[in-house]
Amino acid sequence: MTSVEEPARPNGRIRDAVRTRAEILDVATQEFARAGYDGARVDEIAARTRTTKRMIYYYFGGKEQLFMAVLERSYGVIREAEQGLDVEHLDPVAAIRRLAELTLDHHEQHPDFIRLVSIENIHEAEHIAASEKLGKIGSPAVDVIRRILASGQESGLFTADVDAVDLHAMISSFCFFRVANRHTFGALFGRDLTAPDRREHYRTMLGDMVIAYLTAERATD
Amino acid sequence: MTSVEEPARPNGRIRDAVRTRAEILDVATQEFARAGYDGARVDEIAARTRTTKRMIYYYFGGKEQLFMAVLERSYGVIREAEQGLDVEHLDPVAAIRRLAELTLDHHEQHPDFIRLVSIENIHEAEHIAASEKLGKIGSPAVDVIRRILASGQESGLFTADVDAVDLHAMISSFCFFRVANRHTFGALFGRDLTAPDRREHYRTMLGDMVIAYLTAERATD
DNA sequence: TCACTAATGTACGAACTAGTACGTTAGCTA
DNA sequence: TAGCTAACGTACTAGTTCGTACATTAGTGA
Structure with a gap:
């Protein structure tokens, strides 16, 4: 911020x-x-x-407009960061893995943003809907994924028939959950998903999972 | 409920x-x-x-104790449902896939519970911490995963060296995100993650991803 | 340097909200 | 059937909270 x-x-x-x-x-x-x-x-x-x-x-x-301004600026900051994403010089496998890792790091570094998103979802995104700046804004990360995916699928490296938005959802899910739900998860399972000495573990895990999915041998379909 | x-x-x-x-x-x-x-x-x-x-x-x-009672009962309902999980008669691959599918369905069927969990995380799980019933309660689902995982790893079917709690986190992430963040995700990307005609798609996607991860050929490590 | 306005501060009010004091009664039990 | 108490209702209060009326001043341009 x-x-x-x-x-x-x-x-x-x-x-x-x-x-x-x-x-x-x-x-x-x-x-x-x-x-x-x-x-x-x-x-x-x-x-x-x-x-x-x-x-x-x-x-x-008023309070409501202030909250909208907060959301707008927060999304703006994230957007800018995503615009700095520089992974497309890598081969598709390395690029996706790197992007997943950066997404994980990024979520961890912006817990307030994660909280704001959770809060806005409790309000069913009504403030985003009311904001001219934020409607269907998309995200630069999805554009990056789209291009990597196309290149990987073309070369035959990626066998999975996924679309960029869904893959983005998949990657974000884990990164988001890890930060957003760390309190209840920690309280119920006694495991801190954001413990610094486990970060590398989760980074690898996420990368492995996404790459395994994208490159898995598929039954003839 | x-x-x-x-x-x-x-x-x-x-x-x-x-x-x-x-x-x-x-x-x-x-x-x-x-x-x-x-x-x-x-x-x-x-x-x-x-x-x-x-x-x-x-x-x-008071309001606070009422909220705790709500949380306790909600977690109790989920727990009961998980206890009815019946997948261990399947082979490990099918069992994990089925469990992922059931988790996805289950999250979708309990949006209020998802919201309560999000809300409790905003409060850093303070009510769970204060509840005698809920501290380190764990979840039957994790126990099921633990057993399937052990069997799959023993037979050599599963190559991934994951632990049950982490795999549970992985599976829950996507299921949770899909419901909890559907509003902001929909508003920003114009895609409804919980649209009924896409449920089967996401179910397959999640199953594919988890199985691909668990059964992927690993570089010698 | 004077006047004007954008920017700021103070003090207050109306409405809401969690919680409670006090009174009442259904239905069980002796 | 009388009495007792768990279960219930009413009416109120103290404190909070968003929002605003009104007064003030820094800085700028004529």
Whole structure:
């Protein structure tokens, strides 16, 4: 997240619309991720800001619009990161494996985003639906997968007849679950899916699974 | 969920502690699943019951304990269903595939449970941790997997060196994601992961993936 | 330098919400 | 059948929480 940190000029009222807005967004992201939409407190967000609640309404209009702005920016950050994906110079097998690994790392590095997505799903994606920026935005990762898949299928390396969106869902599932459900999973099974010393294990496991699926010998169909 | 539905005797105050308690639990399950812990309203739960808010406090003590009771019962229902799992008469490959399919169906049939788990993860599993019934409860499904895995590995059918808990996580990931994240996924990619006419597709896909992974030829290690 | 406006702060209110004090009664048991 | 208590209902309160009316000022352009 774009963190706002400035030397804080002397004191007294300083005017900086850009900074104020960004600071509200930063804090709001944390608060919504921490407590969910209904659990989040507008007063709490304001208190953890160098400005007041009044400014939240001034810049965003209300709690709901603030949450939408948080979602929009969070998805934007993820999108940018995905745009930096650089795996297509590898052969298809290595490329997919690398992409799966990067997806896993990426999810682990953005637990707040994962939480926001869970929260938005509890609300049946109503805020995404209401957002002009986010409707059917897709994801650069899917485009990358699409191209790798095409190349692998063409060369005969990949035998599986999958489509990019489904493969993306498959890979994301595990990465998402590992972070999102780590608390209940840990509590019920006594296993921490995000323990640092198990990360490499899960990275390998995911890569093995995806590659095994894509390259498996198929019964004649 | 154990639904409460009775002919509603004449009228006036009827006393039935068991029914009242069960009815509160039913409605609370729906309400918590609908709106999350903080979004759920005690008054709303009471209103949708044939009794009053007073009884919620009488039987459960408070909102928090009510939520714990909801979680405990929900996990209990799932547990019972898993105990009915009957796949061990099949050969290991067929057994794992069948188990994956049943897991997928099962998740799809219990969206409220999925939502409750998502919600509980937002709260970092604090209610599970506080529950005596739910700590390290494990799951019958994992025990089944453990036995099938052992048999498959012994016979040399399964080459992968996985453990039952991790395989369970892998299978659950996809099943869970498909239901839990269907709203954001649908909104962003325009694909409904739970569309009935795609269920068979995803069932096959999941089975193929797990079996491919378990039976893949491994590089000498 | 003056006036104007974008940006900011303070103080408050209306509505909601978890929880409770207190009173009532169905139905069992002695 | 009288009395007792588990089960129930009503009405209320204290505290919270989103949102806003109103006042103020920093900084900019004429």
